[in-house]
């Protein structure tokens with residue numbers, strides 16, 4: 001907390017965003033007044049970034065990027081690596097997705113632009129949050145919410161299929177995320193167990209929007225084959241134009257089958273055989289899967305897209321009746337732009353949350369001028385990064401990251417022997433249908 005004695009002059013400290021990289025520690029007015037203020041954490045950091053030899057060396061060798069201290073690798077993709085990092089001011093853990101811009105062809109660049117734009121529109125407790133975007137001539141960095149509980153694929157491979165209750169709780173959160181995305185016309189197109197992450201508290205976070213797309217309405221047809229073959233809907237294998245929502249729904253059916261059985265519904269040793277299995281809808285649900293869950297799987301994995309369960313039917317299915325969501329399934333208010341900190345009109349963010357964020361920003365040394373000079377909704381700004389991290393932290397403290405609960409005396413079925421699906425992690429592909 002900034003001490004009372006510093007607050008009188010705190011608004012004089014910085015006058016613009018430029019002072020984030022300006023190494024003057026104390027304004028001339030402060031010196032004239034004879035009050036030598038200790039540097040704020042922000043001033044100390046910006047001074048170190050310009051003058052401290054160790055910090056500068058860390059920046060050169062990639063152990064620091066912007067305001068973040070970079071640590072070990074936690075994942076990788078076709079064009080990217082994901083590292084753990086810490087915000088130097090807030091100390092929050094983040095996931096840093098690093099893309100090598102020199103390796104991106106024009107199509108990959110287009111997909112990346114869509115990934116950023118989708119993530120900027122998405123604010124939901126079950127979707128990984130984008131905090132900030134940073135760029136250098138050769139690299140692009142997406143600063144993402146960190147989900148420290150591993151991914152669903154690894155969990156099932158190491159611990160076996162999920163119990164009925166855990167399956168419900170996990171699937172309900174995925175469904176909540178996809179319902180929200182489809183309501184705002186964003187299609188994921190790469191849903192798979194590897195892209196379903198967990199927080200350490202067991203909350204689901206849908207990740208990797210690298211193949212996502214925004215449609216103008218639900219009947220828009222798409223023609224790019226995206227995703228991982230074992231999760232791909234029959235219409236994708238038939239090289240047809242396709243509608244976005246049913247393709248995500250099919251992938252959710254494959255995910256659900258995998259969660260409750262520990263095996264994949266469509267398995268084959270060649271792509272040709274896999275294609276045939278999927279096009280024919282040749283799969284069998286083991287008889288021990290509870291009836292309501294079997295009916296949901298069968299309603300989703302329908303070869304003809306128009307016959308496939310719609311999201312609304314999934315929300316109302318028997319299997320999920322006992323799940324109680326801590327938040328509503330209607331889209332939450334969007335995360336307010338930074339501007340709202342300054343305006344009396346607060347767009348969606350709770351007054352108490354806003355007070356807490358404003359006070360934390362002040363403690364770190366951000367002034368009203370910094371906030372004024374920051375473009376609202378501008379992801380390429382360190383001020384936005386800090387703001388979104390602090391806002392998210394305040395919202396999490398108020399329970400927005402709690403998994404749903406299952407109502408009533410639902411007994412956990414006895415865990416069966418480990419029958420994990422021990423296949424390779426699924427790689428996703430993209431090709432434009434000709």
Ligand code: ADE
Pocket residue numbers: 074075082095128144145146147148197207
């Ligand atoms: N791996 C990829 N994205 C991640 C994230 N957001 N959190 C943790 N691990 C990840």
